Amino acid sequence: MTDSALHAPAGLERAPRARFWHDLSFWGLLPSRLLMGFALILPIFIIAAVSVATRGAYGGFTWDFNLAGYSQILFNEGWTGELEFTPQYLLIIGRTFLLAGATTLICLLFAVPVAYFISRQPASRKAVLVYLVTLPFWVSMILRVYAWMIILGKDGTLPSLLEQLGFPAGMSFMFNDGATLTAMVYTAMPLMVLPVFASIEKLDGTLIEASHDLYGDRWVTLRRVILPLTAPGLVAGAILVFVPALGAVLEPTLMGGGKQMMMGSLIQLQFGGGRNWPFGAAIAMTLMALVMLFLIATALRAARREVRP
Amino acid sequence: MTQAKAIEVQSVSKHFGAYQALKSVSFHIGSNEFFTMLGPSGCGKTTLLRMLAGFESPDTGSILLNGQEVVSIPPHKRRVNTVFQSYALFPHMTLEQNVAYGLENLGWEKGRIKARVGEMLERVHMSAMARRKPAQLSGGQRQRIALARALAPEPEVLLLDEPLSALDLKLRQAMRDELRTLQRDTGITFVFVTHDQEEALDMSDRIAVLGGGEVQQIGTPTEIYEEPVNRFVADFVGETNFLDIEVLETLGGQATIRTPFGLDITVPATGSAAKGRATLSVRPEKINLGNQAQGITFEGRVTNKNYMGGYTHYTLDVAGTELRASRRNASREGDTIPLGATVPVGFVAGSARVLAA
Numbered sequence: 008m009t010d011s012a013l014h015a016p017a018g019l020e021r022a023p024r025a026r027f028w029h030d031l032s033f034w035g036l037l038p039s040r041l042l043m044g045f046a047l048i049l050p051i052f053i054i055a056a057v058s059v060a061t062r063g064a065y066g067g068f069t070w071d072f073n074l075a076g077y078s079q080i081l082f083n084e085g086w087t088g089e090l091e092f093t094p095q096y097l098l099i100i101g102r103t104f105l106l107a108g109a110t111t112l113i114c115l116l117f118a119v120p121v122a123y124f125i126s127r128q129p130a131s132r133k134a135v136l137v138y139l140v141t142l143p144f145w146v147s148m149i150l151r152v153y154a155w156m157i158i159l160g161k162d163g164t165l166p167s168l169l170e171q172l173g174f175p176a177g178m179s180f181m182f183n184d185g186a187t188l189t190a191m192v193y194t195a196m197p198l199m200v201l202p203v204f205a206s207i208e209k210l211d212g213t214l215i216e217a218s219h220d221l222y223g224d225r226w227v228t229l230r231r232v233i234l235p236l237t238a239p240g241l242v243a244g245a246i247l248v249f250v251p252a253l254g255a256v257l258e259p260t261l262m263g264g265g266k267q268m269m270m271g272s273l274i275q276l277q278f279g280g281g282r283n284w285p286f287g288a289a290i291a292m293t294l295m296a297l298v299m300l301f302l303i304a305t306a307l308r309a310a311r312r313e314v315r316p
Numbered sequence: 317m318t319q320a321k322a323i324e325v326q327s328v329s330k331h332f333g334a335y336q337a338l339k340s341v342s343f344h345i346g347s348n349e350f351f352t353m354l355g356p357s358g359c360g361k362t363t364l365l366r367m368l369a370g371f372e373s374p375d376t377g378s379i380l381l382n383g384q385e386v387v388s389i390p391p392h393k394r395r396v397n398t399v400f401q402s403y404a405l406f407p408h409m410t411l412e413q414n415v416a417y418g419l420e421n422l423g424w425e426k427g428r429i430k431a432r433v434g435e436m437l438e439r440v441h442m443s444a445m446a447r448r449k450p451a452q453l454s455g456g457q458r459q460r461i462a463l464a465r466a467l468a469p470e471p472e473v474l475l476l477d478e479p480l481s482a483l484d485l486k487l488r489q490a491m492r493d494e495l496r497t498l499q500r501d502t503g504i505t506f507v508f509v510t511h512d513q514e515e516a517l518d519m520s521d522r523i524a525v526l527g528g529g530e531v532q533q534i535g536t537p538t539e540i541y542e543e544p545v546n547r548f549v550a551d552f553v554g555e556t557n558f559l560d561i562e563v564l565e566t567l568g569g570q571a572t573i574r575t576p577f578g579l580d581i582t583v584p585a586t587g588s589a590a591k592g593r594a595t596l597s598v599r600p601e602k603i604n605l606g607n608q609a610q611g612i613t614f615e616g617r618v619t620n621k622n623y624m625g626g627y628t629h630y631t632l633d634v635a636g637t638e639l640r641a642s643r644r645n646a647s648r649e650g651d652t653i654p655l656g657a658t659v660p661v662g663f664v665a666g667s668a669r670v671l672a673a
Contacts, residue, residue, distance in 0.1 A: 217398070218417070220398045221392075222469065232406060
């Protein structure tokens with residue numbers, strides 16, 4: 008009798024069991040696969056397809072291959088069909104990145120001290136404070152943005168308060184980039200505070216004591232000990248804030264007055280009033296490509312840091 | 317002692333919620349002293365150390381560092397450095413950077429920092445690993461870097477929070493000698509916290525035994541071991557026999573007592589040992605057996621023995637009272653007293669202490 012003859016029956020016995028687990032994982036994962044397929048991947052393919060389709064005369068589109076949607080981002084088509092460079096959409100893309108970047112920075116600036124403060128509290132108060140940070144999530148985002156309109160708008164809370172203090176009446180802080188930024192920072196803040204808090208919470212408190220012990224004041228301790236050791240949390244928070252901020256629609260539309268557009272509101276306009284689906288889809292694809300580039304760059308940087316001893 | 321006082325702790329008390337960690341503690345630590353705070357966990361020694369570093373502040377009382385009140389001074393402005401129990405090395409910095417950290421914050425110039433870091437790494441035998449990170453080190457190596465980092469800024473006082481407890485036995489013994497040498501060479505006041513009485517006896521110039529948030533006794537290692545002032549100290553530091561006795565008469569530092577096995581003897585007494593019930597403490601190694609028995613002698617029966625190599629521990633029954641004695645095995649045939657034998661037992665009166673009950 009050879010070895011293989013000896014082991015053959017056992018192998019036969021095991022095969023159905025292995026297939027069972029294989030089948031189970033296939034069927035078990037099927038719902039999430041379907042969900043991902045239909046809700047995420049399929050729409051992206053549809054948008055990708057629409058972005059290279061041809062705009063219909065009265066809105067909609069026809070399935071004729073056409074790169075006009077993409078060329079429109081950079082060029083204006085004249086009456087005679089010649090292409091003329093136009094910076095207006097590039098400016099919107101630039102503004103979008105600027106505002107999203109500013110949102111991320113401001114959120115970081117506020118979130119780090121807040122998270123640090125919460126992490127220093129006794130456990131019972133900590134839970135309450137974390138709950139308070141997440142509290143805005145319980146209210147619809149539209150309502151929260153409207154609340155800001157009430158605060159900043161004409162005859163709003165802030166202008167009337169300033170009037171009481173002797174400033175000229177009828178001031179309005181609405182319908183500009185500052186208003187957009189305020190609302191964006193406000194809506195994104197919890198997304199920054201939570202990951203930053205999680206990483207500060209993990210930080211060994213004796214390291215902070217060691218820094219103070221070695222003549223580091225609060226600022227030195229923050230810069231040289233707390234920030235470097237909580238960097239992963241800061242990066243996570245920055246991504247969570249920056250990426251959705253790039254696609255912001257509500258804030259620029261409601262707070263910015265809709266005239267100073269961001270990519271999100273521009274896309275919405277093309278699918279809505281603009282009736283230029285291929286163009287809207289092309290901008291959406293461009294935005295997605297830029298986000299992907301940003302995420303890949305971040306991941307590569309993180310990987311390089313890991314490799315370094 | 318006429319030497320300068322590096323630290324004065326005056327009537328310091330501290331509560332944590334309802335728990336009283338320190339009850340009006342006062343003592344002083346001399347300059348260039350190796351001072352140890354010894355006690356079981358929860359005795360308040362770590363709280364005291366954290367107060368000296370500035371991480372805690374007392375509810376009442378004051379702390380003076382070289383004559384200056386420091387209670388309101390934050391940790392980063394005190395010329396005091398700490399070696400943490402967990403070492404607390406900065407994991408994202410190299411060993412060099414760790415040692416340089418305090419110097420940079422003090423605003424030393426670059427060249428001076430470089431020289432000092434090199435010198436400190438040399439001193440703890442870690443020069444070859446200057447560019448490594450703490451994660452790549454063994455426990456003993458981390459300990460050395462923590463020491464180098466804390467000593468580099470030439471603090472007025474070095475605080476050590478159970479720095480040897482995470483090391484294995486052999487390494488711990490070596491580090492004791494190294495710490496002692498380092499203290500003598502640098503002349504910096506060391507304040508050492510430990511629950512290990514052997515460490516305390518071995519390294520310290522003076523020891524403060526803490527228990528229940530109070531200073532139980534302060535003295536040299538010999539004073540603490542040989543002349544404990546109360547039952548807590550005698551029990552916590554070293555092994556001892558406690559005998560319930562009756563004080564018949566006291567005169568000066570002496571007391572005439574009656575032992576449970578019917579002897580009337582005169583032995584040294586601490587404090588104001590009043591007439592009546594009290595405790596006699598006799599350490600096992602002070603009780604001699606067989607032909608070595610001398611001083612106050614009586615007879616006892618060996619009920620148990622533990623052969624430890626260098627020593628043998630005997631448990632004796634003396635007229636119904638249990639006594640433990642240890643006997644050095646001075647020769648190969650040293651351990652000759654058999655179990656169950658009745659042998660002469662004796663101790664010198666001066667080596668026993670009468671303690672308040």
